[in-house]
Amino acid sequence: MPVPARPLHVLYVAWGFPPGRTGGVYRALATANAFASAGFDVTVLTADRDTFVRHTGVDESLEELIHPRAEVVRVPFSWPYPVEDRTEWSMARRLAPRLWWHARVLLDQVPFPEPVYGPWRRQLEGSALDVHARRPVDLVVATANPHVDFTAARVLHRRHAVPYVLDYRDAWLLDVFTGEQVHADRSRQARAEAEFVKHAHEVWFVNEPIRAWHAARYPEAAARMHVVANGFDPELAPIPRIDNSSTEPLRFGYVGTVSRKVPLERFAEAWSLARQQSAALRDATAEFWGYLGFHSLSDPGIERVFSRHTQDGVTYMGPLRRADVRATYERFDALLLILGSGRYVTSGKVYEYLASGLPIVSVHAPDNAASDVMRGYPLWFPTNTLEAEAVAQALQAAGRAALESKADVRRAAARFGRSFERGHQLSPRIEALAASLRV
Structure with missing residues (x-):
């Protein structure tokens, strides 16, 4: 009698996840749930709950939507910038707030070239390695921004050859509003991104213009780049009103x-x-x-x-x-x-x-x-x-x-x-990933 294949284990990395009221949280929730619904065991690495309660606001109803097959691991995160209560400030910050701010921006980028989020790299990578030690990870999917999320994928690939997917819901080197490149070609950001893309199993973008921009920049990786558009979640989206009942005032x-x-x-x-x-x-x-x-x-x-x-x-x-x-x-x-x-x-x-x-x-x-x-x-x-x-x-x-x-x-x-139901966007890529991992 053949031994049934064990469920594949995907590590999903998203700084913003329920209950956080953050940019991209619906995409993050839907992606983790889609992998779980497809039969994967899912572990989510995200920031600690207090970060969202204190700084971004929360929507507790989102937590109720997390798939039961998804385990959420919350990694402590320090975010002092929005702290308005001066009693929580250090003495250095009280005495010279502008100098403190400038120093903090510089120090943030020592471990990773991203202000605010850079220091999270150490704890994030450590948590990813802990998850893998507890139960081997078959695939990492990391979504950005922040782009420090990608470091968890890269460390598991370097140390344990775990394949990974980069999910860009925005861009790092491209200002999507102006179309300008925001970091120089030899900057730490550009070098880090080139390294991430070079070793990625797949790279996802939310629309074709962003994908095309990156494909032109990294032609050797273009075949591994895919558009995974956002979409609507049918259980939450509006029900179409076919019978017109509109009257004035509109x-x-x-x-x-x-x-x-x-x-x-x-x-x-x-x-x-x-x-x-x-x-x-x-x-x-x-x-x-x-x-x-x-x-x-x-x-x-x-x-x-x-x-x-x-x-x-x-x-x-x-x-x-x-x-x-x-x-x-x-x-x-x-x-x-x-x-x-x-x-x-x-x-x-x-x-x-x-x-x-x-x-x-x-x-x-x-x-x-x-x-x-x-x-x-x-x-x-x-x-x-x-x-x-x-x-x-x-x-x-x-x-x-x-x-x-x-x-x-x-x-x-x-x-x-x-045609824009979110499942239509995610399913083809999840099926392709499952097939490649089973080979």
């Missing part, structure tokens, strides 16, 4: 983090103009759900933008638990896709928006990578420019569609959106 919605890269002020100006020009939008409202900035405390600059435009029906509704996302989409008649400009920018919210089947207004530069995803969606209303008049026209067109679109159009929109 409610437009934005779901996601509002960062300083989001052209919020430009949107608000266009929104005010659209309400003046269109009777259908005169009493319409625009609701924003999510965090303001990437830390637990809201960005005061973004708060001020909302306060200036409350008379126009632009309202910040507050943070949103992941468990409440589906119900929140049911409030909306149309969606606002407001993104920072950049050929390499997609954003995870694009896919969730597509799942809704609702009219979507794009408030971002037309060459943004999100346009490649949206193209072909029947209820997409893009703009050729971010000038107020152009955005106002797109808002008015979306308002008309919210009131007038028929079931066949909405059904086609829902059908288009279904």
Whole structure:
């Protein structure tokens, strides 16, 4: 009788993981769960819970979604920058805060060339080796940023020949907003990345423009580079509204983090103009759900933008638990896709928006990578420019569609959106990895 193959053990490394309310946390959670659902035993290396509670904010509902086959190992992490309580500061920091800050940035990069996160390398590598000693790891998948996550993969490959996957949900040498290279070719960052890519079993990117940029930089690794796009999670995503029940006053919605890269002020100006020009939008409202900035405390600059435009029906509704996302989409008649400009920018919210089947207004530069995803969606209303008049026209067109679109159009929109379910993005790569590891 043949002995059944033991489950493959994957070590998944992600600084940000539930309950952390961090960039990329949904991708991290979904990837770990996808490996577990595919039959892998999964160990997750992530930062300690207190880091998220104190500095990024938490969404405890996310922890409930972690697959039972995934063991979470939390590695202590020291992050002093956002500490506002001066009683917790060292004497050196109290006496010379600017000098302390400069010294800390330099010292952070001694173990690894990444401010804030560099010192985590020692504990992260030690934890990875401990996991492997306890139970041999067959594959490491490390996601960034921060890019120090990659060091756990590299140390297991160097010492124990464990294959690894680099999952870029952003880029290290490329500024995805400006398209410029941000570290010189001979910098420590560039040399570290070249080493990581050279030995990687696979390298994943969230969209084709970012993949192509890296393929041109590392042509010898191009065949091992793949696009693993973000997608929506069907158990949490909005349910498409096929029967049009929209009536005036219309409610437009934005779901996601509002960062300083989001052209919020430009949107608000266009929104005010659209309400003046269109009777259908005169009493319409625009609701924003999510965090303001990437830390637990809201960005005061973004708060001020909302306060200036409350008379126009632009309202910040507050943070949103992941468990409440589906119900929140049911409030909306149309969606606002407001993104920072950049050929390499997609954003995870694009896919969730597509799942809704609702009219979507794009408030971002037309060459943004999100346009490649949206193209072909029947209820997409893009703009050729971010000038107020152009955005106002797109808002008015979306308002008309919210009131007038028929079931066949909405059904086609829902059908288009279904192709972006996250499992469709992850499954092919996970199946290919499992096959290669079983050889």
